[in-house]
């Protein structure tokens with residue numbers, strides 16, 4: 001692709017939750033085989049995006065910044081009102097995004113596959129979103145590419161309707177579904193694995209250390 005036609009891409013990492021299944025620690029900065037989980041996500045996205053935005057609560061900025069020290073530059077998008085759910089976090093983050101398109105990835109997906117995300121950007125081109133969906137599962141809205149402005153506006157409309165389900169804004173947009181066959185041609189399902197508990201963290205660490 002010619003540089004002048006290159007659409008700018010943002011990587012938006014969602015970290016504004018309370019990790020309640022993880023106990024009293026923030027899973028975003030939890031150590032996974034020697035590297036904080038969010039650092040793994042940022043490092044995987046960095047080669048395929050032009051900027052990285054981290055969405056979180058105010059008090060998370062300092063520990064996340066420390067976890068990312070020495071890594072790629074990021075900017076922070078702080079929830080003005082915390083605890084309004086992941087969709088509100090996506091809205092906050094997309095408003096800070098300078099890219100036309102943004103990949104949203106949860107901070108607890110340390111195995112996110114950059115080649116697959118790259119493919120999602122390609123699939124989203126000309127649409128408002130490209131969202132993976134495995135058979136018999138719900139949309140993978142926290143590993144999907146969105147056109148930033150229309151998605152932020154759709155999130156705002158959903159919140160105004162008091163609708164917090166993360167899927168809701170999609171139905172307001174021109175989105176395409178990347179189905180299981182298409183996913184399996186390009187990635188292993190590890191890309192969607194998310195770490196919610198200490199047991200899951202330990203299982204992931206064992207695989208990485210093997």
Ligand SMILES: Nc1nc2c(ncn2[C@@H]2O[C@H](COP(=O)(O)OP(=O)(O)OP(=O)(O)O)[C@@H](O)[C@H]2O)c(=O)[nH]1
Nearest residue numbers: 014015016017018019020021083084085089106107
């Ligand atoms: N900004 C924001 N992000 C959230 C919120 N709730 C969850 N998230 C993010 O959305 C992603 C998926 O959410 P979960 O896996 O449920 O994470 P969580 O809510 O921190 O963890 P649990 O409390 O165990 O459900 C994670 O990256 C969270 O950081 C929220 O209220 N606001």
Ligand SMILES: [Mg+2]
Nearest residue numbers: 017018019020
């Ligand atoms: Mg949650």
